[in-house]
Amino acid sequence: MEELRVVLSKAGDISPIKSSEYVSVGGYEGLRKAVEAPEKVIEFIKASGLRGRGGAGFPTGLKLSFTANTPADQKYIVCNADEGEPGTNKDRVIMEEIPHRIFEGMAIAAVAVGADQGYIYLRAEYPHLKKILEEALADAREHSFIGPNIVNSGFNFDIQLFIGAGAYVCGEETALLDSLEGKRGEPRFKPPFPGVAGLWGKPTLVNNVETLANLPAIILNGPEWFRQIGTEKCPGTKVFTLSGNILNPGVYEYPIGVTIRELFEDVGGCCPNGKKLYAVQTGGASGNIIPPSLLDTPMDIERCSENGATFGAGDLMFIDEDRCLLDVLENLIEFFEHESCGKCTPCRTGNPQLLALIRKFKNGTAKQSDLELMLELGNVMVGGCLCGLGQAAPNPILSAVRFFPEVFKVNNNYERGAS
């Protein structure tokens, strides 16, 4: 399959700062079209079949319609640029290379739902992006792509940059909103969903960077054009992040449906030094770990889940034969233990327990009952945690037990204090 750049079209070829250069490659044409017929925007996005690119895959058009259909004196558009999933850095590349496409997407969404204020919630771990985004926003404001009366349409829409302070959970949209309000970033109970009651209780559309950057091309070229790319249930392209033990780690945009094998062999260049591939973690740190026998799985939300993989935000971390899977799992659960916000019990106490169990397997003291307990606890967390962080944290372990049972050796004769 060939690389196809929609979100990253012309990225790197033009200045990220100057709107004039973005305009010279067709930039802000989607916004001009949107302001002429704002009522058609949501119809177009719904028809395109676009789904959220931040990991959950929720239909974007439907999300837009929730905010649009809630009457309010004030609505907000929030761009979720808190790209914290280990093994994901595609939003960073989009923001570094073509930030105006994100602003344009936000303005299109604003026109569609009737919002006049937008925020970009940028994670603190990307300090270099603050300058790029601030300069690009100033340039967009100067040329009336944001601010009062955007593109002479009578619509007002401004964007403010907000810098997070280091918390993975703020990628969860309601935690992000609490953080924007100046609080601890703890996920809220839902409903109400942000589309109805979000930032300061007002209807708020929260979308991932890549999702928003898809809107201009859809509005400009139409939903039929978009549907020709990708698969039936997941149209469009995906900006994938490849990491770990491969020759060419990085960010690559391909039509959805490209297989993991193509991304590993043709794009990633296999494992360096002739090492064999041992496992692939799909969909980021909270995604499933799969064996090489599943490399022909297409990267598409439905096909991934049918095969036991995770689409997530399109991340693939390759693990070669020299790594110890238990060591990787320990690292992953340490991450979730550290990043759990502590609000709900299954996540707050579940992650330390998972970690203790994994360490038992690592030091050879786990019994059959520990394996059973680990699976039971994992399933309780999947079903009982308040937000996606806790619900997804056991995924690497549960999938590893399924696909790599040989790793989980039990020693039923082990007694506390013995050996």
Next chain:
Amino acid sequence: MASTNTSPEILEQVAAIASRWKGRPDMLIPVLHEVQAVAHNSIPKDVAKVVSYEMGIPIAQIYSVQTFYSFFSKEKRGKVLIRLCKTAPCHVKGTKEVLEAFESALGIKAGQTTSDGAFTLETCECIGACDVSPAVLIDDTVYGNLTPEKVDELILTISQMEVDES
């Protein structure tokens, strides 16, 4: 919170920053970023008290927020912050050895500051530099494709940049 004695000059700067946002609790996080930059990369109790008074936010609320986010510190930190990514994509490419090299080059453990107050070494969660892992964020700059051998040279480069600046 750590007991501290921040200089009156710094506390004045803190007051000037925080007083601009009295009655705007939503501005607490941007204020804490700004305050931390003038107060030895930290928000000790005396600094938090000034922010509390100037913004009209209870000190408990400030403590609650500042301890939630990993980029804020109660303890005084070095002039240069070294944050080594310890998450999985860096881990599988050898972060452990790189961390050991940093620790031995600086003579401190992760979480500590050198006695001259020049460097603080921390491990942190993903810095989104998975394309150049293992990677480190030193103040605002990412350095990637690290090996234990490259660490000494990197610290020399950073030290030289500090000397040039001052």
